[in-house]
Amino acid sequence: MEYTYLVLMKKNTIKAYKMKRLNILAINVLFLLVGFFGTAFGQNTSNYDYVKAFDPAFYQKNGTEYRSASGEPGPKYWQNKASYRISARLNDDTREITATVKMDYTNNSPNKLDFLWMQLEQNMFKDNSIGNAIIPLTNSRYGAKGEEFDGGYKIKSVKVAGVDVKYLITDARMQVYLPEVLNPNGGRLQMTIEYSYIVPQYGSDRTGILDARNGKIFAIAQWYPRVAVYDDVMGWNTVPYTGPGEFYLEYGDIDVDITVPSNHFVVLGGELLNPEEVLSPAQQERWKEAKTSDQTVIIRTAQEAAQAFANKDGKYVTWKYRLENTRDVAWATSSSFIIDGARINLQGGKTALAMSAYPQESSGGNAWERSTEYVKASIENYSKRWFNYPYPVAVNVASNVGGMEYPAIVFCNARSRGQALWDVTDHEFGHIWFPMIVGSNERLHAWMDEGFNMFLNDLSTQDFNNGEYYEGPQDANNLALSLTNPILEPVMTAPSGMNERNIGVLAYYKPAFGLKLLREVILGPERFDLALKTYINNWAYKHPTPDDFFHTIENVSGDNLAWFWRGWFQNNWRLDQAVTRVINNGSGAIITIDNLEQLPMPVIVEVTTRSGKTDRLTLPVEIWERNKSWTFQFDADEEIIKVQLDPDKVLPDFNPGNNRWTK
Template identity: 60%
Template sequence: MTKARLAWAMGTLLVAGTLNAQQPAATQSKYDPHALFSPLFYTQNGNEYRAATGEPGPSYWQNKVDYQINAKLDDTKNEVSATVTITYKNNSPLKLPFLWLQLDQNLFNKDSRGQAKMPATGRSRYGDAKSGFDGGYKIKSVQLINGATASDANYLITDTRMQLKLANALAAKGGTLKFRIEYSYTVPQYGADRTGIQPTKNGDIYAIAQWFPRLCVFDDVRGWNTDPYLGASEFYCEYGDFDVNITAPANHIVVASGDLLNPSEVFTAKQLQKYNQAKTSDATVIIRDSAEVTDPASRPSKPTVTWKYKMVNARDFAWASSKSFILDAARMNLPGGKTALAISAYPAESNGKNAWGRSTEYTKGSIENYSKRWFPYPYPAAVNVASNIGGMEYPGIVFCSYRARTAGLFGVTDHEFGHTWFPMIVGSNERRYGWMDEGFNTFINGIAEKDFNNGEYASPKRSQHGNRLFSANIESVLNTPDGMAERNIGSLLYSKPGFALGLLRDEVLGQERFDFAFRKYISDWSYKHPTPTDFFRSIENSAGEDLAWFWKAVFFETYSLDQAVNKVEYLENDVKKGAIVTIDNLEKMAMPVTIEYTTASGKVARKKLPVEIWQNNISWKVLLPTEEEVTKVVIDPDKVLPDANGANNTWSKQ
């Protein structure tokens, strides 16, 4: 730098300092521009596994696990018994001397860690320490399979995890291992709002999930992901194929993830005809109506029936069974001319045009919309099951409250099937980062409710409904669900990240830029395991924007927003030369600013300022191009920002 250049720079710094000193905030500000806009947001560089662009790197790897399961439901004992044969493929660059599996049903063992966390008084949606139910897996055998030979495995069970110890480490980059587990368990009546039994006048509804030993994820981020299942945090699963046979009483209907392979063996001739009709019908077709539920002729006259299902490239599998099910279905029309089948299973108590009679319509509308907007639905069917579960999702099947009606049923149906995209397609780690599925899904739900049936169930606009979410009195979004106060889970996993993505889309990037970036993120990480950093980098690179300030304020910290109108003056005290409005940033968060101003003649105009005005200022002067007196100035006139103090957003001429 030349001496002249240096002198100019020093002078500029002195002038800038003087200007800032002449622009104090009206109220003492908590804002530190350098803390929010620090260039050192990312703590590590991209690598061959996870690129700096937010994409999977050229050497990204992921292990694969296939399940072949033969299961039986005993509705007299409320018991599921099964044998699962697991084929595990190690695509990692490391040898594996042991494997870890999840045993989620062990949460319901009275001595589990999760039960120890249940409150002694009051209630939790994840369990009840006072219920007296003592569940969990009864493991009969664990055997390694080598061709036609089976040998007892060396294993250790710790709470909701099983460690399978290998005499010879599983080879890297393609080594495979096959083993078999024989087990049973008693189905809990109310299983942490994710599995359970709903009594009805025509028979119990069994919603069966977390029902087989599943491989823990081994990844390049943490190695083995062995966080215990405690109830609040959900799941992190590997992808693979499922071949599942479910034997149930013959008077039951069984619905499940995936493709039903033997409909002619499990349906009556009439039901089969209706089932096939539904595959080509945009209108809902009743396969088994309410009158047939109590007609013995509507089911085969033998003790049991085996339902055969297949699911490809999925991270989980769930099912439901009941003799009380009304069954209906319709075709879903997907991009590229593909189709799938929307199915609803519900009891007589849930029937009716204002209730589950529209479930298939809601399912069809939801999935067709998300397929068009974001990424095509990948499964052959989508099943909505009425149960005692408020709302829970699995690949190709969801459980929703049998009491849900009208807007409530649409909302829970749309939300649970929205989870097809997060985390079923984009396989994030729910146990650590619940906001990456619940928050993203809440965000797309907000768009979908306006799309469905010309906004039949669209919510009215709520002014500044994000205020309570942006406060130092609430925890950081980047906590595990198990580590959050239960009362805050709805806000931190669902509402705040969902609201924040709406801000990013509508107020920061604009819909076109955001939607392009969001679609690319989904496409890049479909059937893979992204981390929060992968998401942040992906959006930034596709949108061409440094958003570290946004991620920091919303997800990492508990910052509030308070932008205020300080005063209105005129350039050189001349109204005709324009009005100078001073705005202050009083809290630790920053956002772009929209100013609406009204002049003496009644004209109303707006000016939008980018977030960069807050990069090195706590107060900012903006010149409004008007030749007449200004009578009113409002910032955030549409009340779309989570501003903590709306009272200082308006200035009016006295």
Template identity: 50%
Template structure:
């Protein structure tokens, strides 16, 4: 599942709009709280290897897992939006235990109004909260077929689970039985962003998942895994073969996990010919185009058709159906000369070269890359479905937002198909360990994106910027079940932080060769099996040849922070030709390697990397650097690969000062800035102002609209293509402040209202000259991006501190750091303003880079209108 289109993006937008203060309030002291004994505590692993799971991280000689094979018949009723089903599950008990009872998953029951998932959803809603309710599963009958006898089952339904109590225990080590269940359910319009239905102009799109009773996993770790389905936690499933039949109206196209078995019965000769062409084409071939969709004679079949699919050695199957589908496909080239089929189905509203017309290219590209890099794709078909679901994965088929375009479509497609490795091939327990699928997948997504189409959509992650949010005061350990992680942190704990850790492990601790060997070993060992976190840890240590317990402890089990610093530089015998003694400090609890860029006064540069073990003796380390001249600067982590919460102390420079000229005051600098913009008269003459900007966050382009009208009217609206409504809508009219978050009205404290009212001012700099604003000019100028700047600190009447950096040459504002007192202490946000251009005689910055919630947000102004005649109707 992807959170980029929902929770991560959503909370990012909230932070930008001022709903939440960035969760980055850090204690920036120089006193070290580091303790090497905590990091390198020798006790980490809680159990030794056994006959089921080896201490090397491999399955043991007596490893076992149970198996579930399914034969399913289902009928889609498009009038009532219901599915009627009949499933026969052949369950094989390979465990050493006789089983007196069995557990199954009934996930459709989460959509009941009285479900546990609904009871634990916040009243404000959210991605996993139901927007409407169904009756869940209607269980018509449950039968057990065992030892040649068929009998009614003794069963109990509890929320999203069913227990079957057997009259005769299922024998150990190979005993099997069949479970026959007849059922029905209504397809919810919005199914916790995992399934549902979307109405397009040419008909409904049905995305169907969790559509049959599924076996819970019985394993050697916990026995039965019966955590209820509450929404955020995903799935843990047994492997088996699937033979399933979907009956639907004849004018619909049906796609599903696995391979279609009866194309001649459900497809026209034209469709079959086009499909055969696609199987041999590296270019996308259209099978069902926009004219075919609206042509009733293209598919002349009447009544219902039954589509027959088979899927082998999979943990689940899903499908989609619609008469609105366009359909295209292409060949996937796999290692060893094998092939599969990439295909996409989408409505005409989603077509376009910058949208879903590239979907099959994306499917083919990511699967070929993953297959080459990690493990060959194992399914015959890979299908991308455009619909109401923003992003969800199933074996061989994924559901992505019909609104996705460009980078966003690549991102969600690449992410969801990456899940075919984690957890479809490597079958980890998503209910307990979301990072073992989402985090691993996010990691390989980045590797893929860097390569796909020469990095067309690649953007390097700035770990230093992300640290402020990732390691903020509300941080939670990665090793937390998803239903416990706070919604606004799930994207970090399950996705980005595990991925960042793997990148650091690969690049700086093991190195690419040892890491890749270990990671491939882990995938190969646990393909179609059920690994635990300890199996992964053991494998990476054994295959990589490194004790990594210190790293796994701090990264996965704690919320420790990283703060590396350059303490100082001395020269051996005070002689620069004898080399330098560089002292480093580790001020927080986390230990990682240290990477430094060192520049000498002659302009030459060098990179030095020290291992994490330098911190085994304590929080301070001095090393000799061979040089024959003075060091001009040292920068820790020049590529921003490490999540250092206090980057200010990462830089050491040979002292160079430039005092402010005598007689220059803070007021002089502010007045010079006003004059540089165009002068106070021109600024005061602006009656209304509208600014439209676009920022890219992850895979999504986000649009910001800001409108101002004198005396105190302000509107801010934030929209994204994948969101069905504005993420943020703020209106300030004098003393009235109204804020909507995803359509929900928000209550605001008086302090928060004041912040929004201050945003209603078009040119805040005009207020800085007032007497109730305290202004201080730093006695020394600073050097910022090759420019000398004046540093002016402004204290506003409501307690904010604004530190502005003004160019000594142009007078323009280049950087601003705003510090606000919040419930967690002081919180700082940074803004860089460049590319000033004139509009109606006033200079405006057209490129603004802000840091919020640990993310660098680059906003590009697209349009500015001055005195365009905005009315009250523009502020609703």
């Protein structure tokens, strides 16, 4: 999901950095006065505790038959399965969706089930919901902004095997009491729910309605009751939907029939089953052409969209879609859609169809007319680097949603253009890998999808169109002021427990930068890429936990990284390395460095000699395993005049003013 506070964070970082520079200048002046006649800095007090940092007891439990200590699913790993058949009808005048959902549920657990828990996320938009109750008065992205309406589900009936059953709705959850026990190890049932709800104009930046010139755009998500995950970690995962935490869902196949006004065009993340019933002959031919073209092909023109809007006839038509092995489904519909597409080239000779759906006013001036180009490039990149794209289509929808991801379809802001449109498109489609393929629990661990995805986005942006939108490497010293600000909660805090203004840093930027550190500084690209690809392959269409990720990276890379997980993810520790003494001798210099804060890191040292020659040395993080201060000999055949730590500013050292010594 795109996060609106990211831009604000960048601005605040710059402001904080300017303030910090003033302090650093003052410190440097003090050092100059104190050390005018010598080569040593004044003594620094260290907050570093190497026993705590390198405590080997990071993991709280051993591997089990369900989850191996190697990070792989265990030999008896299980998860339940939920497939859905949904028939829905949209009244675009009243904004009401009426629907029937039939769920086929398989209990693969070793436990019998007396009841099921269902997620009713639309109930967040009820006046008396928990989500509405905790929305702050300040500007928040959550809730239904700027309107009062009759929100939430109206449940008309709940049946199991055709028989009405008792149920209890509590906020955004529904407990359904089964007429008989659902047996373990493969027991199955079918549940049918009839319901309706009013689509919010702006639903927590994840679903909503955009007023467009040729008809409203309905971006429809969290639109049917979905079974909660029952797993070996928590049993029933019933944390309520309140806005900040996203979703945790079971996998299965989903068939959808959507009935809409006949002048609408429906896009859904899945295979269109009845194109001959809903597309004109010309559109069917263009659709086929797009599937084989590396260039964008217009499937539904601006003129056709304008004619459709003008020719509303009061009739309805049904669109039929299917998506297999998916955890969710979303869709969008409008009379105003221009539709275009192009072929996505995948690994192993496979292909998919990139599509974009947008109104006429979103086209032109380096805007949505390039959307399909972006979709195609993004998915081809991730498929080549990490894991093949699994769906038949990839649809980008222009809407009033800032950026939100679903299997095979995403919603992005209709006003985005240029780099902003590339960034949001690439980000939302990166979510296909995390969490659509690797199905982590977003409700509790937002960093396992948002942060991982942002890491992928940085590499993808470097590659796109010879770096058209790549802004170059970031100054990690500067970033550290925001990423390790003492007011932040730890990354592993659940998103519902984070101050809303901190979510952009903690769920997105900080974990993404942590993976960048692992890849570029700690492990190197070859070891890290293999470890991440192993994690994706092992947990594709499954439910990993943080420990499963940590174990995988360690086992594949061969490094014990407890110090890193503990400092960067589990705690909000800071890094401050300092050059504290340099003594020239006949064969170079004896250099002393201190670790002044709680986070250890490798040390990158650049040394300059009298003739201007520079040389570098990297010291492993293990020098801090039992030391707060480290002294080493640097060999040189002439006098050393400068020592610089972290010369390329790749480490999150929030106080770079003590990283340099000069003669």
